[in-house]
Amino acid sequence: MLxxxxxxxxxxxxxxxxxxxxxxxxxxxxxxxxxxxVMFISTSLSKDIQYTLNSQPDFVVQKxxxxxxxxxxxSLIEKIEQIYGVKNVTSRVYGKYFFKPLKQSFTIxxxxxxxxxxxxxxxxxxxxxxxxxxxxxxxxxIGSGVKKLFDKFKYDKSYFFTTPLxxxxxxxxxxxxxxxxxxxxxxxxxxxKELAKIVLGLDEFKAxxxxxxxxNELERANAKVExxxxxxxxxxxxxxxxxxxxxxxxxxxxxLFLVLYIVVILTFLLILYQRYSMINSSDKKEIAILKAVGxxxxxxxxxxxxENFLVAFxxxxxxxxxxxxxxxxxxxxxxxxxFLGFSNLDFSYELTxxxxxxxxVTLFIFYVVPFLCVILIPxxxxxxxxxxxxxx
Amino acid sequence: xxxxxxxxxIFNQNKKNEFTALENVSLFIPKEQIVLLKGVSGSGKSTxxxxxxxxxxxxxxxxxxxxxxxxxxPDLHASKFRNEKIGYVFQDFNLINSLNVFHNVMTPLIxxxxxxxxxxxxxxxxxxxxxxxxxxxxxxxxLSGGEKQRVAIARALVCDANILLFDEPTANLDKQNSxxxxxxxxxxxxxxxxxxxxxxxxxxxxxNVIFETxxxxxxxxx
Numbered sequence: 001m002l003x004x005x006x007x008x009x010x011x012x013x014x015x016x017x018x019x020x021x022x023x024x025x026x027x028x029x030x031x032x033x034x035x036x037x038v039m040f041i042s043t044s045l046s047k048d049i050q051y052t053l054n055s056q057p058d059f060v061v062q063k064x065x066x067x068x069x070x071x072x073x074x075s076l077i078e079k080i081e082q083i084y085g086v087k088n089v090t091s092r093v094y095g096k097y098f099f100k101p102l103k104q105s106f107t108i109x110x111x112x113x114x115x116x117x118x119x120x121x122x123x124x125x126x127x128x129x130x131x132x133x134x135x136x137x138x139x140x141x142i143g144s145g146v147k148k149l150f151d152k153f154k155y156d157k158s159y160f161f162t163t164p165l166x167x168x169x170x171x172x173x174x175x176x177x178x179x180x181x182x183x184x185x186x187x188x189x190x191x192x193k194e195l196a197k198i199v200l201g202l203d204e205f206k207a208x209x210x211x212x213x214x215x216n217e218l219e220r221a222n223a224k225v226e227x228x229x230x231x232x233x234x235x236x237x238x239x240x241x242x243x244x245x246x247x248x249x250x251x252x253x254x255x256l257f258l259v260l261y262i263v264v265i266l267t268f269l270l271i272l273y274q275r276y277s278m279i280n281s282s283d284k285k286e287i288a289i290l291k292a293v294g295x296x297x298x299x300x301x302x303x304x305x306x307e308n309f310l311v312a313f314x315x316x317x318x319x320x321x322x323x324x325x326x327x328x329x330x331x332x333x334x335x336x337x338x339f340l341g342f343s344n345l346d347f348s349y350e351l352t353x354x355x356x357x358x359x360x361v362t363l364f365i366f367y368v369v370p371f372l373c374v375i376l377i378p379x380x381x382x383x384x385x386x387x388x389x390x391x392x
Numbered sequence: 393x394x395x396x397x398x399x400x401x402i403f404n405q406n407k408k409n410e411f412t413a414l415e416n417v418s419l420f421i422p423k424e425q426i427v428l429l430k431g432v433s434g435s436g437k438s439t440x441x442x443x444x445x446x447x448x449x450x451x452x453x454x455x456x457x458x459x460x461x462x463x464x465x466p467d468l469h470a471s472k473f474r475n476e477k478i479g480y481v482f483q484d485f486n487l488i489n490s491l492n493v494f495h496n497v498m499t500p501l502i503x504x505x506x507x508x509x510x511x512x513x514x515x516x517x518x519x520x521x522x523x524x525x526x527x528x529x530x531x532x533x534x535l536s537g538g539e540k541q542r543v544a545i546a547r548a549l550v551c552d553a554n555i556l557l558f559d560e561p562t563a564n565l566d567k568q569n570s571x572x573x574x575x576x577x578x579x580x581x582x583x584x585x586x587x588x589x590x591x592x593x594x595x596x597x598x599x600n601v602i603f604e605t606x607x608x609x610x611x612x613x614x
Binding site: 003004005006008009012016017282285286288289290291292293294295296297298299386387388391 | 438442445447448467468471472474475476478480482484486487488489490491495498499500501502503505506507508511547551
């Protein structure tokens with residue numbers, strides 16, 4: 001029966017029933033929009049985090065005292081370098097700097113630009129970086145969130161840091177980090193390591209932590225144990241731990257949305273089922289008339305399946321397209337705040353467009369199949385009822 | 393040829409409100425004849441028509457139409473039989489109000505796997521036969537009772553069914569339109585259709601194309 005005239009009649013019926021389908025169409029778009037927005041943002045964030053964390057060292061070693069992180073002795077570097085398989089052991093300097101005008105904190109990161117790994121990472125982050133020029137005097141590279149705040153308070157060329165000893169140091173802005181990296185660098189100020197120590201009040205022979213790489217994956221577990229054996233008060237964080245921390249943070253929020261969505265979609269399906277169960281007399285009569293003129297139950301179900309499939313398909317597609325625009329073009333206002341609320345500065349983060357086709361197909365199946373089922377069961381019931389009764 | 397043998401139709405069987413609509417009905421209607429089923433309201437005329445058209449199944453008995461036993465046909469075959477062999481015109485016409493005349497008449501042809509051009513030709517032909525072609529683009533909700541009946545007749549004729557069943561065709565028509573319907577019977581005779589008309593209207597006594605009048609009372613043929 002699936003000939004051209006069937007499709008013409010299908011579109012004719014769809015058009016004549018447009019007012020009946022409109023509310024379902026709109027609700028469907030909203031539901032798909034909400035879920036796919038959450039799906040797009042969480043997938044994109046996860047991908048970006050993985051990408052950003054890939055450039056991080058394999059391990060970070062911190063010194064703990066009474067459950068808190070304290071500055072670590074640089075003498076430990078030598079001891080760690082002796083462990084088999086460990087490479088690129090470097091000290092890192094970072095900490096919070098309180099920005100009085102807005103009562104907010106920046107993250108200061110001190111970098112030794114002569115270290116090969118740091119220089120490479122910085123070049124990835126800042127495309128304009130000319131190392132020789134950068135090292136001529138005291139410069140800083142800032143995240144996009146910091147730049148916004150500096151601009152607001154007219155620190156467009158330089159900023160005066162106040163050290164814990166009360167001294168004032170002027171540092172010029174060399175470059176602003178790209179928005180695509182701002183997931184982790186939004187509130188970041190990158191300074192030469194020695195200058196960062198002064199600004200943060202760190203002792204000359206101390207660092208915030210120690211970073212290191214273990215290129216051979218099989219040696220990583222052993223290296224971790226060996227480091228801990230050097231000092232009971234050391235905490236060793238692997239790159240995978242960091243990844244899981246961030247991913248769990250987003251997965252937890254995605255999960256909350258998912259639970260809410262399931263509740264909403266079940267309610268929607270229930271309403272849909274009730275609506276079609278209480279199908280009005282004109283709809284019943286229409287089905288009975290088609291039966292009376294020679295349509296079989298199968299033909300009627302086919303018509304209704306196609307009719308409602310088109311409603312579900314187009315509402316699903318529009319919902320997906322709108323959410324894509326909302327997330328990747330409009331930069332997800334409101335939703336971004338929910339997902340990235342841990343930052344202390346406003347975000348101007350640009351999500352990398354990523355379409356999780358597998359998830360979209362799964363979502364489509366789990367949306368359209370129940371959608372069609374809840375409509376078809378009552379329609380089938382009506383189609384099997386006595387035509388004469390329905391017509392009367 | 394339509395043959396009905398020992399037909400029973402009992403509604404709500406074995407329940408408190410059991411009701412026998414047809415009791416041991418047997419009749420024979422020869423091919424290409426126009427037959428009148430006469431009886432008061434509730435005498436079982438409409439039930440008999442719905443069983444002959446396979447819209448309802450009998451409780452027992454047999455119905456043979458052109459050599460085919462249709463009483464117990466499964467849905468798929470019953471609908472095919474209805475689509476190809478029966479043209480049913482209901483008392484209330486039962487048209488789809490949200491569609492225009494052309495689309496209403498087209499509905500039985502959608503399941504016949506025909507091309508668009510074939511459908512168009514058949515619909516125009518049926519509309520011409522029923523003399524309602526000039527209203528083909530009109531929505532049926534805007535038509536008069538007589539016009540609606542012509543649309544229903546066009547729909548019954550569109551599949552070129554040999555058997556036409558009319559349930560109280562003049563009940564919703566004024567005298568002028570009822571007389572017009574009588575003149576249509578002559579056209580059906582020329583088209584060599586087998587026609588059964590269930591009615592209690594005496595106007596049909598004026599027609600000279602009626603082959604036989606079968607009287608019904610309390611579900612029985614009298």
